Amino acid sequence: MKETALSKIHGSLGAKMVPFAGYLMPVQYAGVNEEHFSVRTSVGVFDVSHMGEFIISGEKALELLQLVTSNDVSKLEDGKIQYSCLPNEAGGIVDDLLVYRISGNEFMLVVNASNIEKDWDWISKHNSFGVQMENISDQTSLLAVQGPKALQVLQKLTEVNLNEIPYYTFKKGSFCGFENIILSNTGYTGAGGFEIYFKNQFAEKIWEAIFNSGKEFGIKPIGLAARDTLRLEMGFCLYGNDIDDHTSPLEAGLGWITKFSKKFISSDFLLKQKDAGVEKKLIGFEMIDKGIPRHDYEIWDGENNIIGKVTSGTMSPTLKLPIGMGYVKTRFSKEGTEIFIKIREKNLKAKVVKLPFLKKNN
Numbered sequence: 001m002k003e004t005a006l007s008k009i010h011g012s013l014g015a016k017m018v019p020f021a022g023y024l025m026p027v028q029y030a031g032v033n034e035e036h037f038s039v040r041t042s043v044g045v046f047d048v049s050h051m052g053e054f055i056i057s058g059e060k061a062l063e064l065l066q067l068v069t070s071n072d073v074s075k076l077e078d079g080k081i082q083y084s085c086l087p088n089e090a091g092g093i094v095d096d097l098l099v100y101r102i103s104g105n106e107f108m109l110v111v112n113a114s115n116i117e118k119d120w121d122w123i124s125k126h127n128s129f130g131v132q133m134e135n136i137s138d139q140t141s142l143l144a145v146q147g148p149k150a151l152q153v154l155q156k157l158t159e160v161n162l163n164e165i166p167y168y169t170f171k172k173g174s175f176c177g178f179e180n181i182i183l184s185n186t187g188y189t190g191a192g193g194f195e196i197y198f199k200n201q202f203a204e205k206i207w208e209a210i211f212n213s214g215k216e217f218g219i220k221p222i223g224l225a226a227r228d229t230l231r232l233e234m235g236f237c238l239y240g241n242d243i244d245d246h247t248s249p250l251e252a253g254l255g256w257i258t259k260f261s262k263k264f265i266s267s268d269f270l271l272k273q274k275d276a277g278v279e280k281k282l283i284g285f286e287m288i289d290k291g292i293p294r295h296d297y298e299i300w301d302g303e304n305n306i307i308g309k310v311t312s313g314t315m316s317p318t319l320k321l322p323i324g325m326g327y328v329k330t331r332f333s334k335e336g337t338e339i340f341i342k343i344r345e346k347n348l349k350a351k352v353v354k355l356p357f358l359k360k361n362n
Contacts, residue, residue: 004049005141005203013221020224021113023050028223035226036317039191043147043214044222045207052116052137053197057106060129065107068126069099070249070270072259076101081168081186084257085249086122091269092245093252095119096237098186100170108182110142112239126265141203143196145210146222146230150193153214158183162194176209178202188227190234190358229314232323235284235355241295242282242311242325250274251327252282253355280308281333284325284355289348291341293324298342307332310341316357323357324350 002023010017015026026047028035038044056065065073071084080101086094095115100108111119116137124133145154151162158181160173165185175181175196182197198206211219228238237243237252249258250273260271287293293313301307313324324341332339335354340347 002050004047005200006047006049006207009204009207010047010221015221015223018224021050023113025050026221026223028225029221032223032225032229033317035220035222036229038218038220039147039189039222039226039230040318041148042217043145043149043153043193043219044226045210045214045219046144046146046222046224046227047141047207048144048195048227049141049200049203050113051142052109052111052113052119052135053140053142054109054111054120054123055102055106055134055136056109056123056131057134058129058131059105061105061107061131064123064127064129064131065099066262067264068123069097070254070259070264070267071099071257072262073099073101073107074262078103079169079171081170081184082257083168085243085254086119087249087264087266087270088122088245089266090245091248091266091273093239093243093247093249094122094245096239096243096254100182100184114240139200141198141200141206143206143210144187144189144193145196146187146189146193147191149214149217149219150191153210153217153219154183154194154196156213157209165194176202176206178206188236189230190236190356191230228312229317232312232314232325233316233318233356233358235325235357237282237325238312247282247327248273248278251278251280278330280327281330282311282325282327283333283352284323284357285339285341285350286319286353286357287322287324287341287348287350289350290322291343291346291348292322293326293341293343293350297326299326299328300340300342300347301332302338302340304347307339313341318358325355328352
């Protein structure tokens with residue numbers, strides 16, 4: 001089991017550690033709800049150093065990325081970031097990822113921890129362009145500082161003007177006295193904030209500096225359990241739950257990152273699927289009857305037919321409602337449609353709602 005550069009600190013803070021994607025990771029510290037509300041209302045810090053980072057560089061780096069990713073990488077400028085996915089040959093999803101354009105011929109890919117080796121092999125297999133690939137995952141730490149107070153906490157630690165880094169852009173600069181740190185206006189919570197990439201040897205000092213800077217805001221360490229409730233309130237997909245090798249980006253509502261202005265792996269298949277219409281769709285739903293939906297629970301219609309299955313579910317701490325996502329036959333995907341979730345042998349009533357669950361005015 002691998003550890004991050006901050007594992008000792010997590011242990012000293014009393015974190016409950018669990019195996020996740022080959023790493024020992026903090027699942028919670030003080031409790032899921034408390035950590036969830038820290039991020040929604042103030043600021044919290046996630047150690048997400050288990051994520052993977054690849055540097056893709058060389059004259060034909062763009063050509064390789066255009067082939068293996070669904071989004072149009074040619075639209076990126078230096079300092080810009082793009083959400084995308086790696087389609088497989090059957091139109092499913094190898095992984096979802098972020099593409100950072102460092103400079104004209106140099107990119108950084110940020111991939112899911114559980115898929116590091118799989119993604120590396122997949123991209124390598126299609127690298128007939130002589131593009132240089134470097135896996136820097138094991139040398140790189142990543143902290144996600146999230147919440148409405150994140151900018152104020154971090155601004156004290158850098159001369160880079162964080163107000164000048166719009167959403168889905170980044171800057172390299174000095175942070176906590178260390179140079180060449182990537183400060184990225186991204187996150188998986190919908191609460192605002194930054195993700196910070198740096199070498200492992202800086203990890204403990206950077207963690208300590210962030211927590212000292214955030215004391216006045218009641219900054220807290222946040223575990224993976226609250227990361228899951230936060231992302232689900234925003235309707236963000238989790239690889240292995242809501243998307244996988246057998247779900248297409250169009251079925252998952254990711255048509256906006258699937259650009260047919262270029263050729264990419266399985267683009268012909270996906271274009272046909274788009275024209276014909278998908279047979280199943282990823283939906284969000286709220287429970288009407290009492291019961292918490294969980295991964296793999298069956299979804300039924302009102303006439304006792306199975307129409308799909310739940311991919312993610314939880315009790316939303318913010319909305320105080322059980323919410324979930326899942327795939328259903330397309331005709332049941334319309335907002336307001338009544339569906340039933342099978343929980344403990346009972347079909348409990350729910351309704352299809354528009355994502356995200358958490359609207360701006362909540």
